Amino acid sequence: MDTVTVLLLTFIMSVTGLGIFIWSLRRNMFDDNPAAAGVIFSTGEIGHVEDPSATPEQRAGLQKTVTEGGKAVIDPSLADQLKRELADRMEADQSTAYVTFVFLSCAIVWLVVASTFGLISSIKLHNPEFLTQYAWLTFGRTRTLHLNMVAYGWCPMAAFGIATWVLPRLLKTRLYGGRFALLGCMLWNAGLIAGLGSIAVGINDGLEWLEIPWQVSILLVIGGALIALPLVFTLRNRKVDHLYVSIWYMGAALFWFPILYFIGKVPGVHFGVEQATMNWWFGHNVLGLYYTPIALASVYYFLPKIVGRPIQSYNLSLIGFWALAFFYGQVGGHHLVGGPVPHWLISLSIVQSMMMIIPVLAFSVNQHLTMRGQFKTMYYSPTLRFIVVGAMMYTLSSFEGSFEALRSVSTVAHFTHFTVAHAHLGLYAFFSIVMFGAIYFVMPRVMSWEWPHPKLISLHFWLVTIGIGIYFVSLSTGGWLQGLDMLDASKPFMDSVRVTIPYLEGRTLGGSLMTLGHLVFAVHFVLMALRYGTSRVGPALLHNRKFQPESQAIAGA
Amino acid sequence: MESEYKLLSGAMVTLALATATLVVVPYLQLDNVQPSPGLKPYTEQQLRGREVYISMGCVYCHSQQPRSQSMAPDFQRGWGRAPVAGDYYYDNPHLMGTMRTGPDLFNVGARQPSVDWNLGHLYEPRAYTPGSTMPSFPFMFKLKDKADAGDKVVNLPPSFAPAGKVVVASPQALDLVAYLIGLDHTYPVNPDATLPQVVKDESAARIKATAAEDGAKK
Numbered sequence: 001m002d003t004v005t006v007l008l009l010t011f012i013m014s015v016t017g018l019g020i021f022i023w024s025l026r027r028n029m030f031d032d033n034p035a036a037a038g039v040i041f042s043t044g045e046i047g048h049v050e051d052p053s054a055t056p057e058q059r060a061g062l063q064k065t066v067t068e069g070g071k072a073v074i075d076p077s078l079a080d081q082l083k084r085e086l087a088d089r090m091e092a093d094q095s096t097a098y099v100t101f102v103f104l105s106c107a108i109v110w111l112v113v114a115s116t117f118g119l120i121s122s123i124k125l126h127n128p129e130f131l132t133q134y135a136w137l138t139f140g141r142t143r144t145l146h147l148n149m150v151a152y153g154w155c156p157m158a159a160f161g162i163a164t165w166v167l168p169r170l171l172k173t174r175l176y177g178g179r180f181a182l183l184g185c186m187l188w189n190a191g192l193i194a195g196l197g198s199i200a201v202g203i204n205d206g207l208e209w210l211e212i213p214w215q216v217s218i219l220l221v222i223g224g225a226l227i228a229l230p231l232v233f234t235l236r237n238r239k240v241d242h243l244y245v246s247i248w249y250m251g252a253a254l255f256w257f258p259i260l261y262f263i264g265k266v267p268g269v270h271f272g273v274e275q276a277t278m279n280w281w282f283g284h285n286v287l288g289l290y291y292t293p294i295a296l297a298s299v300y301y302f303l304p305k306i307v308g309r310p311i312q313s314y315n316l317s318l319i320g321f322w323a324l325a326f327f328y329g330q331v332g333g334h335h336l337v338g339g340p341v342p343h344w345l346i347s348l349s350i351v352q353s354m355m356m357i358i359p360v361l362a363f364s365v366n367q368h369l370t371m372r373g374q375f376k377t378m379y380y381s382p383t384l385r386f387i388v389v390g391a392m393m394y395t396l397s398s399f400e401g402s403f404e405a406l407r408s409v410s411t412v413a414h415f416t417h418f419t420v421a422h423a424h425l426g427l428y429a430f431f432s433i434v435m436f437g438a439i440y441f442v443m444p445r446v447m448s449w450e451w452p453h454p455k456l457i458s459l460h461f462w463l464v465t466i467g468i469g470i471y472f473v474s475l476s477t478g479g480w481l482q483g484l485d486m487l488d489a490s491k492p493f494m495d496s497v498r499v500t501i502p503y504l505e506g507r508t509l510g511g512s513l514m515t516l517g518h519l520v521f522a523v524h525f526v527l528m529a530l531r532y533g534t535s536r537v538g539p540a541l542l543h544n545r546k547f548q549p550e551s552q553a554i555a556g557a
Numbered sequence: 558m559e560s561e562y563k564l565l566s567g568a569m570v571t572l573a574l575a576t577a578t579l580v581v582v583p584y585l586q587l588d589n590v591q592p593s594p595g596l597k598p599y600t601e602q603q604l605r606g607r608e609v610y611i612s613m614g615c616v617y618c619h620s621q622q623p624r625s626q627s628m629a630p631d632f633q634r635g636w637g638r639a640p641v642a643g644d645y646y647y648d649n650p651h652l653m654g655t656m657r658t659g660p661d662l663f664n665v666g667a668r669q670p671s672v673d674w675n676l677g678h679l680y681e682p683r684a685y686t687p688g689s690t691m692p693s694f695p696f697m698f699k700l701k702d703k704a705d706a707g708d709k710v711v712n713l714p715p716s717f718a719p720a721g722k723v724v725v726a727s728p729q730a731l732d733l734v735a736y737l738i739g740l741d742h743t744y745p746v747n748p749d750a751t752l753p754q755v756v757k758d759e760s761a762a763r764i765k766a767t768a769a770e771d772g773a774k775k
Contacts, residue, residue, distance in 0.1 A: 010578050125658065128682070128690045139692050140614015202612030206650035235561050243561060251561065252568035259572060263580065272645035274580075274587045276653050281579035289572070325568060329575025335655060338624040340640040342586055348578060411628055415620055415657040486657065489630035493660050498688055 010330070010348055014355075018326050022319070037310035037317075039244045040170065040301060042085035044078035049308045051381045052444035053451050062380040066308055088172060095174035096165045097446045099181050099230075103161030104439055104446070105529070106189055110153025111432075112522050115515040117146040122511045126504040136200040144199050144211055150427065151209065151286065152192050152220065156257075158435040159294040160185070160227050163250045165442050166301050167231060170247055172240050176233035184226030191219025207275070209283040210264050217265045221258055228254045245317040249297035252325065256289040273341055277333060284332035287426060292394070293324070295434040296363065299391045302441055304370060306384045307377050312369035320362035327355040334405035337414060353405030360398040367391050382457040386437025389465060393429035400425065412487060417500060417507075418479025421472050428514070429468045436460070436521065443528060452533020456524045463517030471510030478503025592646035595744025599647055599736075606736025609729050610652065613694070620654035621663045621740070637664035641746050659691055666741035675734040676711045676726050684717035697730040 038046060049062045049072075064070035074082065121143040123130050131137040160181070168175045195212030198204060204211040212220070231254055243251075264282035304311050311317060333341070333349030371377075371388065378385050400422055403409055413419060440457060444450050451457060478500040485496035527533065592598075599607065610616070623631035625639040632638060640663060645651055669675060677684060680698050682691040700722045704710045709731060711724040718724065726734075 010574075013574065124692060125690060128692050132693050132695060135613070135694075135696050138613055138694065140612075140617055143617055144614050202609075204611065206611040206616070206652065208616070208655065243564065248564050251564055255565060255568060256572055263576065269584075272587065272590070272648055272651055273642040274583045275649070275651045276645075277583045278580050279651070281575065285575065322567070322571075325571040326574070329571055330578050332579055336653075338628045338639075339622050339653060340642050340644065342583065345579070345583060411624075415655065417658075419655065487629055489633040493634060494686065494688055497658070497690055501690075 004344075011351060014326050014330070014352070018322060022322065036242050036244070037304070037314040039240060039242050040246075040305060041308075041310070042089065043081045044075050045082065045308070046310065047308050048072040049306060049377075049381075051306050051383050051441065053382050053440040053454070053457060054380065055454050058380045058382070058454075062306075062377055065374065065376045065380065072308070085172075089169060092168040092172070092174050093165075093445050095178065096168055097448075099175065099178045099185075100161045100165040100442065100446050101529075102182060102185055103157050103164060104443070105525075106185065107154050107157035107161060107435075107439075108522050108525050110149050110157060110192075111518050112515075114146055114149035114154050115511070115518050117142050117149060119508070119511050119515050121146055122504070122508045126501050126508065135202060141200060141202070144204070145196055147209070148192070148196060148199060148211060152188075152195070152212070155291055155427065155431060155435075156188070156224075157185075158432075158439065159253075159291065162298055162435065162438045162442065163254065163294060164230070165446070166246060166297070167250060168234055170240070170244050170301070171234055171238035173234060173237050175230055176237050177230040180226045180229040184223040184229075186223075187219050187226065188223030191216050191223060194219065205265075207264075207279050209286060210279065214265045214267045217261065221262055221265075224258045224261070228258065244301075245311075245314070245321065246297035246301040248321050249293035249300070252321075253290050253293035253297075256293075257286070260285050260289065273339075276336060276339065277341055277345060280332040280335040282332070284335065285329055287423075288324070288328035288331065291427060291431045292328070295390065295431045296320075296324075296394070298434050298438045299367065299387055299394075302383065302387050302438055303367065303391070306381050306387070306441070307371070307374050309370065309374070311366055312372075313366050316362045316366040320359045320366070323355070323359035323362065327352045327359065331356060331401075331405065334410065335414075337405075337407055337410040350405045350407065353402050356398060356402050360395055360402075363391075364395040382454065382461070383437045383441040385461055386433050386440065390430050390432075390434030390437060393425060393433065397422065397425040397430050412480060412483035414483075415486070416479040416483040417475050417504070418483060421475035421479055424468065424475070425472055429472065433464065433468075436464070439525075443525070447528055447531075449528055449531055450533070451524065452527045453524060456520055460517045460521045460524070463513050463520065467510045467513030467515075467517060469510070471507050471514065474503045474506030474510060478506070587642055590642045590646065593641060593643035593742075593744065593746045595746075596644060596646060596742070597739075599739065602732055602735045603739045604736075606732035606734065606739075607652075609733040610736055611650070613733075615662075616652045616654045618654075618656055618658035618691070619660065619662045620657055621661065622653045623661050623663050631661060634660070635664075635668055636661040637667070637742060638746075640742065643746065644742050659689075662737065662740055664740060664742055666738040667743050670738055672731075672734055672738065673712045675737055676709070676730060677713050677717075679730055679733065680711055680713065680724060681717050684714050694730070697727050697733075699725045699727065701725050 047067055049059065049066050051059060051062060054062060060070060063072060066072075120131065120137070121139060124139045124142065128139075131142075135141070164175065164178075164181060191212075195216045198213050198216060199211055203213055205213055231251060235251070260282055264278065270278045300311060300317065330352040331349050333345045334353050337346055337350075339346075367388075375388075378388055404413055404419075404422060413422075440451070481499045481503070482496045485491050485499055486493070622640055623636040623638065626632045645653075669678075674685065678686075678691075679694050681693050682689040683693075698711065700719055701708070702722060704723050704725060708723075709726040711726055713724060
C-alpha cells in the first residue's frame with residue numbers, strides 16, 4: 001500500500017471513529033450534566049471536604065477555604081438519606097478493605113526494593129566499578145530488575161489496590177468476588193518473583209519492557225484476568241445508573257492491559273523490524289493505556305472528593321477519555337524515528353503524538369477549573385498535594401512527550417538520558433505521586449485507623465517532590481547535552497559520555513531523596529498497619545457509626 | 558454514560574485500531590522481507606554469544622541502528638550506513654536498542670575485529686577507553702597462576718594486568734566476543750529493494766557512501 005494512502009486512511013479512520021463516538025454520546029455530551037459529575041457524592045455531601053489523612057486542624061482549615069465561615073451545613077431534610085447512603089458506602093469500604101490492603105502492601109514492598117535497585121543502577125552509570133563482581137549485579141541486570149519491579153510490581157499493585165477500592169464506592173455496592181482478586185494477586189506476585197529471578201540469572205526474552213520470559217508471563221496474564229473478574233461482577237451488581245468518568249478509565253485500563261501483554265508476549269509471532277514496532281507499541285501503550293488511565297481515574301475521583309466540589313466540566317472529561325483512547329494507542333512508533341521501519345508508521349505516530357494534546361488539554365483545563373480559587377486547599381490537605389502535583393505533572397509530561405515525538409526534537413533526544421528523564425516524569429512524577437496521594441487517602445478507611453505521624457506525610461511529600469525535581473532537571477539537561485554532542489561530528493563520541501557525568505551524579509542525588517522518601521512512606525505504612533500511634537479523632541474512627549457526631553460523620557465517612 | 562458495553566466495545570475498537578496500525582500492518586508489510594544480500598546467518602557460537610549479550614543487558618546502553626546521514630553523523634563516526642529491514646532477518650529478538658550510553662554496535666565487528674582487544678575491553682573497559690562508563694565483567698574471566706593447555710589468555714596493557722597472574726577468558730566471554738566481531742553490516746544494500754525507506758535521490762548517495770566505507774575498511 002502507498003505510504004500516503006495508509007497514513008491518510010488511518011488518520012481519517014481515527015477522526016471518524018472519534019466523531020462517531022462523540023455523536024453516539026451526544027445527548028450526554030451537550031447536556032449540562034452536573035448530576036453525572038456529582039455522582040461521587042452522597043446526597044447533600046457537596047460542599048463537605050474530605051481528607052482522611054488530615055489532622056482535625058487541617059480538616060478545619062480545609063473546610064474553611066472551601067466554604068465561608070468554615071462550616072458545612074447539612075440540609076435537615078436530607079440528613080436521613082445521607083445517613084443511609086453513608087452506611088452503604090461504609091459497607092462498600094468494608095468489603096474492599098482486606099483486598100486493598102493486600103495489594104497496597106505488596107505495592108509498597110516492591111516500591112522500596114525497586115528504588116534500591118534504581119539507585120544502584122544510577123550509581124553504576126557514573127561509577128562503573130561499583131559492584132561488578134557478580135553477574136546479577138551488573139548494570140544490564142540491576143536496571144532491568146528496577147524497571148520490571150516498577151512496571152509490574154509497584155505500579156500495577158498500587159493501581160489494582162486503588163481501583164479495587166474506588167470502583168465499589170462509585171458503583172454504590174459492595175465488592176463482588178474479592179477472593180478472585182486475592183488469588184490473582186498471589187499468582188501475579190509469584191509470576192513477578194519468578195520473572196525477576198530469571199532476569200537476575202540472565203534468562204530473559206530480550207525485549208525492553210517485555211523481559212520476563214513468556215513461560216512465566218502466563219502467570220501474570222492469568223493473575224491479571226483474575227484481578228479483573230471482580231470488576232465484572234461488581235459492575236453487574238451496580239446500584240447506580242450512571243458510570244462516572246473514573247469507571248471508564250479504570251474499566252478500560254483493566255481490560256486493555258491483559259490484551260496488550262498477551263499480544264506482546266505471544267511467542268513465535270514477532271520478527272525483526274516488526275518486533276521492534278510491536279515492542280514500542282507495547283512499551284508505550286502500557287504507559288498510556290494502563291498506568292495513565294488508572295492515575296487519571298484517581299485524580300477524577302479524589303480531587304473533587306477532597307475539595308467537596310464536582311469536576312467543572314463533565315463533557316470535557318468525556319472528550320479527554322475518548323481522545324486518549326483513540327490517539328494514545330498509536331504513538332509508540334515515535335521511539336523508532338530514524339530507525340529501519342516504514343516511514344508511514346513513524347509519521348502516523350508523530351501525528352497521533354501531537355493529537356494527544358487534545359485529551360491532555362481537556363484534562364488539564366478541567367482540573368484547573370475544578371481547583372480554581374481553591375489552591376489554598378493544598379496547604380491544608382496532605383493528600384491533595386500529591387494529587388494536584390501529580391496531575392500537573394501529567395500535563396507537563398504529556399506535552400513534553402508530544403513534542404519529543406517531533407523529528408527535530410527526537411533527533412537530539414533519542415538515544416539519550418533525556419528519554420529516561422521523560423519516562424520518570426510520566427511514571428514517577430505523575431503516576432506514582434498520584435498513587436501516593438490516593439494511598440494516603442484510602443488507608444485510613446481501609447485500616448479504620450489514622451496515620452500515626454502526620455508529619456511523616458509532609459516529609460515524604462517534600463523528599464519525593466524535591467527528589468524528582470532534581471532528578472528530572474539534572475537528567476534532562478545531561479541528556480540534551482549528550483544528544484547535542486552526539487550530533488556534532490567534530491566531537492569524539494566520548495565527549496557525549498563525559499558531558500553527562502555530573503548530571504548523572506545529580507540524578508543519583510535526586511534518586512537518593514526519592515528512595516529516602518519511600519522508606520519514610522514504608523515505615524509509616526508499617527506503623528499504621530501495626531496500629532501504632534494514638535487515634536486523634538477518638539474511638540469514633542471511621543467504620544464505627546455509633547460514636548460519630550454529625551459533622552464528623554461527614555468528614556470521616 | 559450508562560452502558561458498560563458501550564464503554565468496553567469502544568475501548569476494544571480503539572485498541573484494535575492501534576494494534577492494526579502498529580502491529581498488524583507492519584507484520585503484513587514486512588513479512589516477506591528477505592535477508593539483505595551479504596548478510597550471513599549467525600554461527601552456533603555467535604548465537605550463544607548473542608544470548609550472553611541479551612542476558613547481560615548490553616542492549617540498554619548500545620543501539621544497533623545507525624541513523625541516516627541526513628539525520629545524524631552516525632556514519633561519520635564510523636558506525637555505518639542506515640540499516641534496512643533485511644539486515645535484521647536473523648535477529649530474534651531484535652536488539653536495535655534505544656540508548657547510546659555507549660556507541661552503536663551495528664558494525665562493531667568491522668571496527669574492532671581483534672579478539673584480544675574485545676576480551677581485554679570486557680575485562681577492563683577503562684584500559685582501552687579512558688573515561689568509559691561501561692561496567693567491567695570480571696566474572697567472565699578467571700585469574701590463574703599459569704595458563705593451562707587450551708586456555709585463551711587475555712593480553713592486557715601491562716598497567717592493568719594483575720601482578721603474577723594470568724587472566725583467562727571463560728567460554729562465555731569468547732562466545733560474546735565471537736558475536737560482537739560478527740556484527741558487520743558493511744555490505745552494500747539497495748534501500749529501494751526492501752522498503753520505501755528514503756527518497757530516491759538520497760539512496761544513490763547512500764550506496765556510494767557505503768562503497769566508500771567498504772573501500773576505507775580495506
